Amino acid sequence: MDHDALRHWSKRAADWAAEYHATLGDRPVRAGTTPGTTAARLPDAAPEQAEDLETIFADFKAIVPEAMTHWQHPRFFAYFPANAAPASMLAEQLANAMAAQCMLWQTSPAATEIEQVMIAWLRGALGLAPHFSGTIHDTATTATFCAVLTMRERALGWAGLTEGLSGQSPVRIYASAQTHSSIDKAVRMAGIGQDNLVKIPTDRTHAMDPAALERAIAADRAAGYRPAGVIACVGGTSIGASDRVADVLAVAKSADLYTHVDAAWAGSAMICPEFRWLWQGVDAADSVVFNPHKWLGAQFDCAVQFLADPAPQVNTMGLRPDYLQTLDQDAVTNFNEWTVPLGRRFRALKLWFLLRAEGLEALRRRIRDHVAWVHELRDAVATLPDFEVVTDCPLALFTFRYAPDGRDADAATRDLLTRINDDGRVYLTQTLHEGRFVIRMTAGSFATTRADVMTVRDVLAELTGQA
The missing domain is CATH 3.90.1150.10 (Aspartate Aminotransferase, domain 1)
Structure with a gap:
């Protein structure tokens, strides 16, 4: 397949996509297939010779759509949505066509700088304080993992990166039972351990009890543990519960603990001023995450993490060997140092298109x-x-x-x-x-x-x- 063929098949794909979205409401929302059915329709091995695109595309139409749960269906009311506004889809096509690996400023100046501007646009749209900067991850799970690693290293004086965790007093992270399972996953992957994720009791509104948080931190310190961070929840996945962010952050700050606010779903609603009471006090947080791909219309994947000060996270996640140096450009931002992967996609482009095309x-x-x-x-x-x-x-x-x-x-x-x-x-x-x-x-x-x-x-x- 060459680029002339790509031009033709891209148009065919666009026509198929338009018909697909126009008829989504007539389809069952969830796939009606059983495990193994789709795999059984595929050959056991890759072809030795090239196949005709007409055949490949026909197989796609015959096999794939009926075996998909349709996340863009107007009656998809499960989990949380993973939206894809048309403008976002268009931007993804352009990003895919350029196929840039945006790990460094020098490998993608426009991608890096548009990302910085999109963070500023979203910061203003959500009513956050101007001291926040930030970056775009794939999902909130990754952003939370970065925040938990930063909590760990800040508490250990960044010794864990070089010495490991062996011999260190156990690090403790605090959250309520209404937080997403990604918090549990983060403490496991960070080597902190599930037993050191302390689930704080909630009140009748299912919000974390700040007094119980304060007591837990004090008790852990007295027992020889090392409290490291607090994760507050805004719009929890299970029932939509929200912590009283200002009160939780006040307790955390008085104990000198790093703070992260998980607003993966509900954060998008903060573009509406009348909902911002749900995260009142959020400007005191060290880290905040929300997913524009959940409710704002950005195509999956797109999670934005705001940081009051990026230095602790960059000190934790950053690693710059000689072959990744940007010569004579010490002041540039290299977003790979803010997150887990070295490689990065041009995710900011779909935010730029979306925010302009929708308003x-x-x-x-x-x-x-x-x-x-x-x-x-x-x-x-x-x-x-x-x-x-x-x-x-x-x-x-x-x-x-x-x-x-x-x-x-x-x-x-x-x-x-x-x-x-x-x-x-x-x-x-x-x-x-x-x-x-x-x-x-x-x-x-x-x-x-x-x-x-x-x-x-x-x-x-x-x-x-x-x-």
Whole structure:
């Protein structure tokens, strides 16, 4: 395949993509395939000779779409969304065409400097203080891992990088049970160990108890542990819980601990000033992460980490051998020193296109609509016989369960969820809340309408004989 053929097939692919998105609403949301079905349709070994692109493209159309769960479907209400606004898709095509490896300023001056400007644009859009700089990672998991490593090294005086952790007093990290599993993963990968992630009790709003945090830090110090950092949650994945950020950060700062705020989903909503109370006090954080690919429209993957001072993280993550020096340019920023991978994609381009093509006001309107529609659905579900809204949050997320008389509510809810997803019109997922099996409902797809959201109510009614 040469570039002339690429021109032709890129147009064919664009035509297919347009049709795919135009007909998404007619497809079942979740793939109906079974494990191993797709693999069985592929040859056991790669071809020795080149194959015709017409055949390859035909196989793609025949095999792939029907075996995919459609994340851009307007009735994808599972997990959190992974959005892809058209402008973001276009930027990804251009970034792919240039195929740059953006590890250093000198290997990608435009990518580095556009990334710096996009961080500033987003900082302003979210109402964050001007002292924050930042960088773009693949996901919030990576950003959190970098923050946890920085907590560890700051507490150890950066000795862990050279001496390792053997012989050091155990490092402790503090968070609530409402934080994402990526925090657990980070402490494991950082060599801190799951047992040294201290889950702080929460109050009746499922927010971390600052007084309990203060007591835990003091008790650990007295016991010979080394407290290192606190992770606050804004819009937790399970039920959308948020910590009282100002209070949590005040306790952490008084103990001289590094702080990270995980707002992976909810952070996008902070472009709307009326939601910023959810992270009041965030400007005191050392590190903040949010995912523009979750709710803002940037194509996956795109996670933004804001840093009050990048030096501790660069001291932790940075490594500059001779062959990566930028001669006579000591002042340039090399973003590979801010994160785990050496290699970097040109992720800032899709943010640049997205923010210009959509504009902040349209993005705000979409988020506000999603919140309003989900709240309307929540109220409608609460009126259905045998249904109970279990948790609620100020954003576009709530949980519910089905509890008909004479049946175990967990079993009934589990069975209903299976029937909902087998039905195919909507896609929902589950969580456990205080030991109870509940169904999560969240909306965030770029193509979602009020009618799509309210379809959930109709499906629930039909499947429980209440239509």
